[in-house]
Amino acid sequence: MDLQSEIETHRMVYDRLDGTGRKLLGSLTSQEDAVMLQHRLDEMNQRWNHLKSKSIAIR
Structure with missing residues (x-):
């Protein structure tokens, strides 16, 4: 699982x-x-927000 997917799985929490x-x-x-x-x-x-920005930047 890539980082972006991992982040999205935690969005609801x-x-x-x-x-x-x-x-x-x-x-x-x-x-x-x-x-x-x-x-x-x-x-x-x-x-x-920092985590989301970082994950987008490293895609």
Whole structure:
């Protein structure tokens, strides 16, 4: 299996994790927890996008 296919097999997990995290953000009462979760989601999105870009670049 090539890298692009491997990434696509994990897309559903990524999408669910991102969606669940965003829903959770709306239910957090602690501003500190919300900021931390937002930071982690942003970091995850940056890594995901970087991985996709790298896989496209090496095709």
